Amino acid sequence: MPLDADAIIIGGGFYGAMVACYLAGERGLASVILIERESRLMQRASFSNQARVHNGYHYPRSFTTAYRSRVNLPRFMQEWDSAVRSDFLKIYAIARRNSKVTAAQFVRFCETIDAPLAQAPASVASLFNPNLIEQAFVAKEYGFDSERMRQMLEARLSGAGVHVGLRQEATAVQKESNAVRVCLRSIDGSTTTSVLARQVFNCTYAGLNLIDGPHGRSHARLKHEITEMALIRLPPALEGMGITVMDGPFFSVMPFPACQSSTLSHVRYTPHTAWTDTPERNPYTELEAHPRSSRVDRMLRDAARYLPSISKASYQQSLFEVKTVLMKNEGDDGRPILFESYPELPGYSTILGGKLDNIYDVLGHLDTLNFQHYP
Numbered sequence: 001m002p003l004d005a006d007a008i009i010i011g012g013g014f015y016g017a018m019v020a021c022y023l024a025g026e027r028g029l030a031s032v033i034l035i036e037r038e039s040r041l042m043q044r045a046s047f048s049n050q051a052r053v054h055n056g057y058h059y060p061r062s063f064t065t066a067y068r069s070r071v072n073l074p075r076f077m078q079e080w081d082s083a084v085r086s087d088f089l090k091i092y093a094i095a096r097r098n099s100k101v102t103a104a105q106f107v108r109f110c111e112t113i114d115a116p117l118a119q120a121p122a123s124v125a126s127l128f129n130p131n132l133i134e135q136a137f138v139a140k141e142y143g144f145d146s147e148r149m150r151q152m153l154e155a156r157l158s159g160a161g162v163h164v165g166l167r168q169e170a171t172a173v174q175k176e177s178n179a180v181r182v183c184l185r186s187i188d189g190s191t192t193t194s195v196l197a198r199q200v201f202n203c204t205y206a207g208l209n210l211i212d213g214p215h216g217r218s219h220a221r222l223k224h225e226i227t228e229m230a231l232i233r234l235p236p237a238l239e240g241m242g243i244t245v246m247d248g249p250f251f252s253v254m255p256f257p258a259c260q261s262s263t264l265s266h267v268r269y270t271p272h273t274a275w276t277d278t279p280e281r282n283p284y285t286e287l288e289a290h291p292r293s294s295r296v297d298r299m300l301r302d303a304a305r306y307l308p309s310i311s312k313a314s315y316q317q318s319l320f321e322v323k324t325v326l327m328k329n330e331g332d333d334g335r336p337i338l339f340e341s342y343p344e345l346p347g348y349s350t351i352l353g354g355k356l357d358n359i360y361d362v363l364g365h366l367d368t369l370n371f372q373h374y375p
């Protein structure tokens with residue numbers, strides 16, 4: 001039976017685009033198709049996120065995630081050099097109350113993962129309310145420009161000869177002989193078609209369980225959150241800084257190079273609503289129906305208790321997106337990848353990325369697969 005492609009990747013976010021580049025470029029598959037329902041690549045979670053290149057600091061409760069971030073960071077920095085922003089001062093501050101980590105524990109944790117950490121200079125420490133902040137540190141952390149990364153990925157996909165099908169939605173996958181058929185519908189509903197390949201990778205993140213097939217659903221329990229990140233312009237006193245208060249119901253400010261502004265997120269206010277993945281609730285439909293009334297006033301009010309000058313920030317707009325995480329990481333906030341295969345549908349795999357840098361954990365796993373004899 002003639003195949004339409006060696007591999008089909010569903011989902012043109014960072015993960016799907018990277019997997020497509022890898023298969024066509026590094027593994028030499030002759031024909032690779034990438035399917036995306038939006039009119040451009042990287043418009044969903046890969047754009048609407050906090051743009052933090054993780055370096056471990058964020059995960060004092062998950063050693064594995066912290067350690068993997070430390071391992072993956074140098075490769076990320078090298079590969080995305082021209083899309084990474086490093087010209088800002090990154091501050092981690094530890095709250096005195098309601099924090100799951102003390103300053104001493106944070107220092108020990110950073111030593112364990114060998115992440116550079118220095119006491120913040122007095123000029124920075126004095127920005128914080130000493131009654132609520134135990135200590136502030138200077139860390140080494142970076143931001144990425146997802147718009148620039150999209151441009152770089154588009155050039156790479158084109159160079160590797162990947163066929164990109166935009167405004168196409170995969171609706172179902174079926175077993176056909178020893179290959180997988182992917183049923184497609186155009187976004188305007190005007191056409192349906194299907195394509196056949198030996199291997200199919202579902203990289204649709206929030207949409208992971210929306211594609212029908214004999215495999216059923218992911219074996220892992222997923223949680224979806226509708227998240228709000230506010231885009232703000234920082235007041236002069238905080239310009240050129242990224243600030244994260246650890247580790248509990250606090251806030252974080254990061255540069256957002258794609259819009260030349262900063263994101264403000266707050267553990268208490270950023271998730272507007274959350275639910276355990278179920279066939280009855282389509283995350284994309286839920287997001288569309290969600291009333292987008294901003295909580296930036298509450299984010300700023302609470303953040304200003306710790307960092308008074310942030311009350312002078314000006315609000316621009318909010319990014320709303322679905323965040324999908326593994327239920328098993330509820331307690332430790334870890335962000336491993338999920339790579340699943342299904343005996344009912346050989347050749348079909350689902351991939352959920354926890355954060356951008358652990359794409360290299362996915363590529364490392366793909367390295368171990370022999371596509372000549374796969375499935």
Ligand SMILES: Cc1cc2nc3c(=O)[nH]c(=O)nc-3n(C[C@H](O)[C@H](O)[C@H](O)COP(=O)(O)OP(=O)(O)OC[C@H]3O[C@@H](n4cnc5c(N)ncnc54)[C@H](O)[C@@H]3O)c2cc1C
Nearest residue numbers: 011013014015037045046049050052170205207354355356
């Ligand atoms: C609020 C928030 C903050 C975050 N902060 C960070 C951070 O600071 N640093 C970090 O590294 N990570 C962060 N993350 C996580 C990171 O954004 C995700 O891990 C990453 O973007 C996942 O990439 P992806 O390609 O799997 O998903 P996406 O970018 O969502 O791509 C999936 C694509 O699949 C498409 N799709 C879905 N269903 C179908 C279908 N049936 N057919 C065709 N196409 C389909 C979608 O349109 C989408 O483009 C954050 C996430 C959120 C939501």
